[in-house]
Amino acid sequence: MVVGIVGYGAHIPRRRIKVEDIAKVWGADAASYKRGLELFQKSVPALDEDTITLSVEAARNALARSGIDPKDIGAVYVGSESHPYAVKPSGVTVAEAIGATPDCHCADFEFACKAGSEGMFVAYGLVKAGLIKYGMGIGADTSQGAPGDALEYSAAAGAAAFIMGADEERMIATVDETFSFMTDTPDFWRREHQFYPAHGGRFTGEPAYFRTVTGAARGILEKSNLKPEDFKYVVFHQPNGKFPKRAAKILGFSFEQIDVGRLVPWLGNTYSGSSPIGLTAILDVADPGDRILMCSYGSGAGSDAFVFTVRDRVREVRDLAPRTRWLMDENVTYVEYGEYAKMRRKIRLAEK
């Protein structure tokens, strides 16, 4: 049985803040973020946007492209490190809003930035096993960096949703292979009741991101018997602009292969949404027959890798919902640090 993506959709908040406007407040050098990390601006969620609201909008875009009855969705998985509740699942609200309840399995996933690809992997597995007809995996985050911390220049918001299914006539891209690479690597964490995460500084690069992402990529290439030149597009998790470029270079992929899915310089790091939103931008422009490699990354640490092959149907459905580049580049308004700090609840208000 061939299983793959039968619906996909993204959603990104409209507000953006420029790196200069953050650097100005902290007396930091904007040029070092722009040149050094290739970060120019990031998305900012409004006070009324959170992981659940972004997930619902992405899920509706995926449904619009799939053309399926939401009642046929047997699982809704939301992966995030910013679920609005500590106890009460995000998935049930999303499933209720899209009309998939009550005959539906929901679970929330957490694994730093890898939670979105986990949902995709489990939904894919359940369809493949014949337990459900369709399964939805969502990666969404509205992540926070401590004020003035390096993470504040990249922590952004966005969501991507994918519906996995097995019906040939709806197939947008087949899943040809999967591979996951996991180790205990303490590069980034957040303890219960802490508002901002902590990270291992330079430790986050070499032994964490690069070892894990290249480990997953090499593993799936070997398992599928494919070489870098067999792919038209590659999308890696993108905490900044530099990391995915370097991972590509280490593995022998060209800049052309990663360019379309590398959104972070103008979007920021959307955490669980990062490589999944990159994949939606690729599906928006890919041609039938194109092969795509996706490698997520979550601190702690792990990477889920997928090989997809695009089908003809992508051309019929891609304009049934907003394209990701339009959400990123056209539908945008800019805020300055004051409004941004209010939006991100960084200002302490008087008790009432």
Added chain:
Amino acid sequence: MPPARSWRAYPQTYRLEAARCSKCGKAFFPPRLVCNKCNGRQFEHFEMKHTGKVVTHTIIRTPSDEFSGQAPFALGIIQMDDGPRLTSQIVDLPFEELRIGMPVRLEFRRISSEGEAGAIHYGHKAVPVRI
């Protein structure tokens, strides 16, 4: 808002479910038991398309307690493309860009939350349609 009250309204707040009179076709949001046009009592429930136009708008500067942290905000009456009208906040644009007749789309948003520990209420707000 007590959780039970917000829970009963989920079909409308989460999915914009309206009711269409089986006899004369008039659509109602929220659904009602008797049609005010033909007195029909049979309805089909359906999810409205999420698009409409602003009929009128105002700026709320002194809201009720539930929305006190959000002021000032724009509130509008939206004529939905499927027929019914509803009241909604209009967000993601500066007040001076509000126009009667402007096309909007209803997007899923947080409506209110009961402090830092209480329930979060979700629903829809109008955002400008940009093409």
